[in-house]
Amino acid sequence: MAETTTSAMQRADIETVREDYLHMAQRRRLYSGVLILIFAVLMISGFNTADGRNAGGFWDGLHRLGDFPADLISEAYAKAANLPGHVLNALPALIETVNIAAVATILGCAGGVIFSLLGTRGLAYWPRLIPVFRRITDVLRAIPEVVVALVLIFIMGGGPVPAMIAIALHTAGAMGKLFSEVNENTDLKPVEGLQSVGATWGQRIWLGVIPQVLPNYFSYGLLRFEINIRASAILGFVGAGGIGYELKNALTFGHGKFDEAAAIFLVLFLTIVAVDQLSSSLRNYLTKGSF
Amino acid sequence: MVMATQDLDNLRQAEIARIGRKKLIGITIPAVLFAYFVYVFFAFDIMGLAERARMDNAAILVSDAVSYKTHVTRDNRSGEITVAIEGSRRATYSSEQIPEWANVDADSAEITLRHGHHVTYDGPIITYHHPEYGEIVIDTSNGVDLRIDAETVPDFINASGNRVSITTEGGRLSVTRSRTETMRYFAGWEMFFFDLASPYSGMSAGEVFETVTRGVQIDPEHSNFGLMVSNFWNNSIWRHGDVVWALGETILMAFLGTFGAAMIALPLAFFAATNFAPSKTVRFVIRRLFDFVRGLDALIFTIILSRAFGPGPMTGALAILLTDTGSFGKLFSEALENVDEKQIEGLASTGANAMQRNRFGVLPQIMPILLSQVLYYFESNTRSATIVGAIVGGGIGLLLTQAIQTTADWEKVTYYIALIVLMVVAMDAISGRIRARLIKGDGSGK
Numbered sequence: 124m125a126e127t128t129t130s131a132m133q134r135a136d137i138e139t140v141r142e143d144y145l146h147m148a149q150r151r152r153l154y155s156g157v158l159i160l161i162f163a164v165l166m167i168s169g170f171n172t173a174d175g176r177n178a179g180g181f182w183d184g185l186h187r188l189g190d191f192p193a194d195l196i197s198e199a200y201a202k203a204a205n206l207p208g209h210v211l212n213a214l215p216a217l218i219e220t221v222n223i224a225a226v227a228t229i230l231g232c233a234g235g236v237i238f239s240l241l242g243t244r245g246l247a248y249w250p251r252l253i254p255v256f257r258r259i260t261d262v263l264r265a266i267p268e269v270v271v272a273l274v275l276i277f278i279m280g281g282g283p284v285p286a287m288i289a290i291a292l293h294t295a296g297a298m299g300k301l302f303s304e305v306n307e308n309t310d311l312k313p314v315e316g317l318q319s320v321g322a323t324w325g326q327r328i329w330l331g332v333i334p335q336v337l338p339n340y341f342s343y344g345l346l347r348f349e350i351n352i353r354a355s356a357i358l359g360f361v362g363a364g365g366i367g368y369e370l371k372n373a374l375t376f377g378h379g380k381f382d383e384a385a386a387i388f389l390v391l392f393l394t395i396v397a398v399d400q401l402s403s404s405l406r407n408y409l410t411k412g413s414f
Numbered sequence: 415m416v417m418a419t420q421d422l423d424n425l426r427q428a429e430i431a432r433i434g435r436k437k438l439i440g441i442t443i444p445a446v447l448f449a450y451f452v453y454v455f456f457a458f459d460i461m462g463l464a465e466r467a468r469m470d471n472a473a474i475l476v477s478d479a480v481s482y483k484t485h486v487t488r489d490n491r492s493g494e495i496t497v498a499i500e501g502s503r504r505a506t507y508s509s510e511q512i513p514e515w516a517n518v519d520a521d522s523a524e525i526t527l528r529h530g531h532h533v534t535y536d537g538p539i540i541t542y543h544h545p546e547y548g549e550i551v552i553d554t555s556n557g558v559d560l561r562i563d564a565e566t567v568p569d570f571i572n573a574s575g576n577r578v579s580i581t582t583e584g585g586r587l588s589v590t591r592s593r594t595e596t597m598r599y600f601a602g603w604e605m606f607f608f609d610l611a612s613p614y615s616g617m618s619a620g621e622v623f624e625t626v627t628r629g630v631q632i633d634p635e636h637s638n639f640g641l642m643v644s645n646f647w648n649n650s651i652w653r654h655g656d657v658v659w660a661l662g663e664t665i666l667m668a669f670l671g672t673f674g675a676a677m678i679a680l681p682l683a684f685f686a687a688t689n690f691a692p693s694k695t696v697r698f699v700i701r702r703l704f705d706f707v708r709g710l711d712a713l714i715f716t717i718i719l720s721r722a723f724g725p726g727p728m729t730g731a732l733a734i735l736l737t738d739t740g741s742f743g744k745l746f747s748e749a750l751e752n753v754d755e756k757q758i759e760g761l762a763s764t765g766a767n768a769m770q771r772n773r774f775g776v777l778p779q780i781m782p783i784l785l786s787q788v789l790y791y792f793e794s795n796t797r798s799a800t801i802v803g804a805i806v807g808g809g810i811g812l813l814l815t816q817a818i819q820t821t822a823d824w825e826k827v828t829y830y831i832a833l834i835v836l837m838v839v840a841m842d843a844i845s846g847r848i849r850a851r852l853i854k855g856d857g858s859g860k
Contacts, residue, residue: 162673169670176663176808177726184723192722219457226454229447265838267800269811270831273818278472283458357713357801361815367713375718387715395711
């Protein structure tokens with residue numbers, strides 16, 4: 124007798140749980156449906172707006188998409204004999220682009236280390252100034268490289284240095300944030316140990332923190348180098364030297380120099396892929412200890 | 415005992431060798447870096463740069479970014495005198511609007527500069543009154559004739575043939591055969607809110623508030639408030655409306671590019687993940703495709719795409735879309751490889767088909783990670799869209815490069831940079847907040 128009541132009650136309970144669950148599932152489905160609808164409307168109207176404000180329409184241009192690569196390839200193919208020569212000619216500019224990226228990465232990472240050490244709780248030299256250094260890194264990160272590069276070109280004239288400074292500043296901002304996240308995960312015990320024997324701030328950082336974080340710093344630095352190679356090529360296109368500048372010159376000349384442009388495209392593509400591969404295997408080595 | 419000492423000795427030797435190696439590395443790395451920097455110092459021609467750098471350009475840039483000048487110009491042929499901000503035709507004062515410091519009549523003018531300097535135009539006779547030096551008279555009736563009492567020309571006057579220019583702390587006077595121009599400098603950004611055509615021009619904030627709340631209706635067609643908003647929006651010098659549109663275009667490029675790429679990459683990622691790919695060949699092909707697209711880079715895409723679609727935001731959006739498809743494909747397929755198989759097995763045991771297994775067993779697991787990655791890219795793409803915009807000619811990047819290339823509108827450059835920084839910081843904050851919720855999973859983020 125008593126047993127049947129419990130089972131009936133249990134059944135009623137299960138019934139309510141079931142109903143509640145279905146109710147919740149329905150509500151969730153409604154919410155995600157509405158979200159998806161809003162997203163779809165945004166995408167479609169965004170597409171139409173962008174299409175309307177573009178010089179050539181999307182649907183008109185679609186069939187012309189292959190024309191330029193086809194032009195490029197056919198001219199490069201017709202003058203295939205010149206290609207090795209063009210590749211060789213592009214090398215100095217390529218080295219300049221890589222140099223811009225490398226110097227900017229090294230200087231930017233150095234700046235990032237300083238900003239991150241001054242902006243991490245528990246490690247900062249002036250704990251009260253932590254927010255100040257954090258805001259500085261935020262602003263450095265927020266300014267796109269092209270802005271700094273163009274302003275510096277006005278003052279210094281074209282060349283690799285404006286691009287280098289622009290990328291280095293941005294890198295310092297980006298790395299300042301990433302490194303300070305790394306710093307927050309350091310074990311503070313070595314630092315305290317050093318402090319107890321009377322080490323100065325510099326000694327505590329150099330001997331207590333840096334050995335812990337260096338592999339991480341290095342791995343982020345390599346990742347940044349990949350990004351900076353691309354940035355340095357783009358800035359060259361805007362007028363700051365290197366392979367981007369050569370590419371722009373070859374392209375503005377138009378037909379007749381397309382074989383040169385094709386060679387530059389090829390060199391740029393191969394460099395980016397090579398650097399990506401190299402840095403990803405180095406990073407693997409750093410994190411896992413083997414290639 | 416002997417053994418133990420020997421072991422200890424070996425250990426000691428090994429340890430000393432290890433420390434020696436570390437010391438060597440500790441010296442080698444800075445030495446290599448130093449050598450590299452020496453090489454770069456010459457490769458980048460830093461010495462030559464010090465000579466080429468135009469510090470006067472830097473001075474112009476800084477002073478122009480925070481101040482502006484008003485020109486009082488006399489056409490030396492017709493004798494007509496105009497007062498205009500930055501000498502721009504669009505910013506010429508009408509005769510009632512001319513500010514008090516410039517007292518202009520038909521053929522004469524009395525211009526008060528700062529620090530007690532002033533200039534008078536009396537027909538073709540131009541007189542510069544310097545509080546310490548005295549009067550400098552220039553006759554423009556026949557060529558440019560500089561008359562001063564002293565033997566030597568003081569160094570604030572630059573006279574050569576048919577051209578005289580006087581630069582002092584009070585302002586600048588420049589005289590050529592065709593025109594006489596006096597420039598007075600003011601701090602701030604000129605006509606930032608209202609241009610000269612607007613009835614609100616020259617009013618203080620309090621006066622504008624008065625007019626909007628209590629003043630008589632200026633334009634019968636609009637309320638005073640509506641007129642104020644429309645005058646601000648359509649300001650002919652600063653073009654606030656266009657600038658807001660350009661910012662919107664930049665965000666739109668990033669939005670379409672990022673989310674479009676995510677929508678394309680998600681289904682493809684299933685074919686590139688080890689545990690979902692139908693065959694090794696398919697997986698290999700899709701992976702290489704992702705690598706290829708990533709390697710091609712936004713720069714090459716922008717160039718190829720602008721040839722097909724012309725300049726504009728759509729081209730920029732597509733360039734971002736193509737590059738990010740590669741990055742997302744890689745990230746998503748890695749996320750898919752890390753899914754928990756148990757939930758999929760559970761669904762399979764209830765007889766779910768592949769579609770249902772993916773929808774209910776896989777997507778809920780990876781969605782938070784995916785969305786947070788997509789948002790992170792969206793945020794960083796707002797910044798890239800500025801750069802891409804500078805190349806394809808769309809959005810705020812276009813306005814910025816135009817303003818920089820004219821090298822005259824540094825106050826606008828400053829304005830645009832401030833807006834870009836604000837936009838990026840705002841996007842960072844919004845997406846950071848959403849990402850934090852997604853990762854913690856405490857909000858209604860799902």
